[in-house]
Amino acid sequence: THDGLDFSTVLNIRKKNLNPALFTFYRKPVYIHQGHMQYLWDTNGRRYIDLFAGIVTVSVGHCHPTVGRAAQEQMKKLWHTTNIYLHPKIHEYAEKLVSKLPGNLKVVYVTNSGSEANDLAILMARLYTGVFECVSLRNCYHGASPYLMGLTALSTWRYNSPTGFGFHHTMNPDPYRGPWGGKHCRDSPAQPGRQCDCVEGECHAKDMYVDQLEDVLRYSMPKGKVAAFIAEAIQGVGGAVQLPDGYLKKAYEKIRAHGGLCIADEVQTGFGRLGSHYWGFESQGVVPDIVTMAKGMGNGYPMGAVVTTPEIAATMGQALHFNTFGGNPVACAVGSAVLDVIDEEKTQALCADVGTYFIQALDSLRSEFEIIGDIRGKGLMIGVELVKDKVSRDPLPGDEVASIWEDTKEMGVLIGKGGLFGNCLRIKPPMCLTKADVDYSLAVLRRALQNHSQRQ
Numbered sequence: 001t002h003d004g005l006d007f008s009t010v011l012n013i014r015k016k017n018l019n020p021a022l023f024t025f026y027r028k029p030v031y032i033h034q035g036h037m038q039y040l041w042d043t044n045g046r047r048y049i050d051l052f053a054g055i056v057t058v059s060v061g062h063c064h065p066t067v068g069r070a071a072q073e074q075m076k077k078l079w080h081t082t083n084i085y086l087h088p089k090i091h092e093y094a095e096k097l098v099s100k101l102p103g104n105l106k107v108v109y110v111t112n113s114g115s116e117a118n119d120l121a122i123l124m125a126r127l128y129t130g131v132f133e134c135v136s137l138r139n140c141y142h143g144a145s146p147y148l149m150g151l152t153a154l155s156t157w158r159y160n161s162p163t164g165f166g167f168h169h170t171m172n173p174d175p176y177r178g179p180w181g182g183k184h185c186r187d188s189p190a191q192p193g194r195q196c197d198c199v200e201g202e203c204h205a206k207d208m209y210v211d212q213l214e215d216v217l218r219y220s221m222p223k224g225k226v227a228a229f230i231a232e233a234i235q236g237v238g239g240a241v242q243l244p245d246g247y248l249k250k251a252y253e254k255i256r257a258h259g260g261l262c263i264a265d266e267v268q269t270g271f272g273r274l275g276s277h278y279w280g281f282e283s284q285g286v287v288p289d290i291v292t293m294a295k296g297m298g299n300g301y302p303m304g305a306v307v308t309t310p311e312i313a314a315t316m317g318q319a320l321h322f323n324t325f326g327g328n329p330v331a332c333a334v335g336s337a338v339l340d341v342i343d344e345e346k347t348q349a350l351c352a353d354v355g356t357y358f359i360q361a362l363d364s365l366r367s368e369f370e371i372i373g374d375i376r377g378k379g380l381m382i383g384v385e386l387v388k389d390k391v392s393r394d395p396l397p398g399d400e401v402a403s404i405w406e407d408t409k410e411m412g413v414l415i416g417k418g419g420l421f422g423n424c425l426r427i428k429p430p431m432c433l434t435k436a437d438v439d440y441s442l443a444v445l446r447r448a449l450q451n452h453s454q455r456q
């Protein structure tokens, strides 16, 4: 039962006392009361399938009992000492986390958020290389600090205020909207007449996008030197844009040839979500120099991390570096339990199985509706791009997307939204989603799209 404030009081407080830029997703906002695994309940007791997981943050399930128990047990013993004293938790956690990473990625800095992790990663790359300039992809989101607002290249998330200097954005290798395609570029070129010269069985779009990166390095980097390149394997906030196969391999080679470090942002793609691999970068066949993570690593408990090599980590010894809450015993107990649950429940394999089932079902839905332009993603990191029609690919106007969305919520399914035009549905549920949940969600989405057609 719900014993909190009533709906209208909450809305009033929100208007008066909370961040005015904080949007409520729906025309009639959902007032959530409780969560369990892949489900949420509102204060009227209505159940929703949560396909957005608090923006890809609830990894193994809302209020997962094993994770909850680990937090409670630790809270009985010790909440905080700061890591100037020895304490078992951060050590146990660091050892367990690095066992999940390849190569020489052995040194862990625990933070409280993804933004803190990316700030630190950029700092390390600059200290290590002695170079200032960094490159990211257009359409990327890497955090909200003033520093990272310069790195992020989604104008909707940038204020007209000084941001970090020395950040450059290269052309996004977007298979759907980019000039050279990359995924279906031969059968449905992004821009007819400008597609790449694919030969049978191999797509060359990635090479063209990497040439653009080379151009940025050549024209903008003093003496051609770069500190870092950062990317996600599938862009989260940007609308689940999946980089063409092989892009990161070539991009990493290029960056390393210019003396730079490669940073993989795994804030959304990590911890088995892609199904095929534990980390997003593995799906591109690369090993980064620095990995950042957050969100799912705490299943909703605030924590983040940077993992790097001992050589790169050593540069931080040039001055004092300290984070009061980062790596506190409760966070580390939670993070450790999350890693155990992912192993015990075979979460990665579930993502592969249920995610592939979901993507295949969405692909067939795409053939039924003219406004479904693209289905993309891997495992349980899926994007559905809504357009006016399949030929023009013009984004579906915001009010039409909002109506579809409102409809799905009314029928008990919460879906995310993203992309520069806000026309991409983002499906990134807790990783315990079942095929029965997929069937229900699909039926709801189909009904919402039918309702949309009838309104036109």
Ligand code: PMP
Binding pocket: 055, 112, 113, 114, 115, 116, 118, 141, 142, 143, 144, 232, 236, 237, 265, 267, 268, 294, 295, 304
């Ligand atoms: N990187 C990526 C890929 C993200 O999606 C986000 C958050 N949306 C961040 C970094 C920043 O994380 P946080 O909000 O925890 O600071």
